Amino acid sequence: MLIINKKIYFASDQHFGAPTIKQSKIREQQFVNWLDSIKNEAAIIFLLGDLFDFWFEYKKVVPKGFIRVLGKLAxxxxxxxxxxxxxxxxxxxxxxxxxxxxxxxxxxxxxEFTFNNKTFLIGHGDGLGPGDKGYKRMKKVFTNPVSKWFYRWLHPDIGMQIAQYLSVKNKLISGEEDVKFLGEESEWLVQYCKKKLTEKHYDFFLFGHRHLPLEIAISENSKYINTGDWITHFTYAEFDGDQMMLKSY
Incomplete structure (x- = not known):
């Protein structure tokens, strides 16, 4: 267990690079400003995925751009x-x-992490729980070593262009049709949290992916928090050592 005397912050789904580089830079600067605003109070920052709308690491090449946010994180x-x-x-x-x-x-x-005698289960959230079978099949293809090997042989200019197109246009990837609350019984991450709670106690479940700021009681002393996004909501979660709060910037 780690004792924290400062705050812990959680944020997700910035999707820098989308929908255009010009529009993305405005949001990137907002996120950098937020990081500046919390740096004196932060002990730990958790980034819960989809910081970039697309990212691929060739052996000696990484995607162009994102200098402001990468420099601030460094x-x-x-x-x-x-x-x-x-x-x-x-x-x-x-x-x-x-x-x-x-x-x-x-x-x-x-x-899993433990801070101040509170247990956290933290992740991005994609492909967890029941349902979402189309995306789960697609993820298996994308993460297959053979698929990655073939993709790596594309010239980066071609590979990035294809990926950026699919990232925006493919509904299974973009999640464009899924940015609405489905109700507790239909939210896959809620069902995932409930199942995990039968195996072990967690005080907090922290996930992104849904692009919705959500705070849902899983039990009397366990809570699921979704951190929302930095496209529409500009929300994040803050743990002060005892309480968890959803906030907007």
Missing amino acids: ELRDSGIQIHFFVGNHDLWMCDYFETELNIPTYHKPK
Whole structure:
């Protein structure tokens, strides 16, 4: 267990690079401003996936752009603030760039943490729980080593153009038709949290992916928080050592 005397912050689904580079830079600057605003109070920052609308690491090439946010993350990490990154469905081809260049650990699955005697299960949230079978099949194809090997042989200019097109146009990837609350019984992440709670107690479940700021009681002393997004809601979660709060910037 880690005792935290400062605050822990959670944010997800920035989708930098979409819908256009010009529009994305405005949101990127807003996010950087938010990071600046919390740096004196933050002990840890969790980024819960889809920081980029698309990301692919070739052996010696990474996507162009995102200098402001990458530079700010490097600055915060160098100042001693812990940062953890969970891969989302839009940046699932991330490898070791964040770990080697920014000293930010990267996770591809939900991970458990304990702070101040509170237990957290944290992840991006894609493909968890029942349903969403179309996306789950697609994810298996995208994460297959053979698929990645073939894609890597495309010239980056071609590969990035194809990926950016699919990221916006493919409904299974973009989730455009899914940005509405379905009700507790139909929310797959709520069902996932309830199932996990039968196996072990968690005080807080923190996920992104849904693009909706949500705060739902899973039991009398367990809560599911969805951090929303930085496209429409500009929301984040803040843990002050005892209480969890959803806030907007």
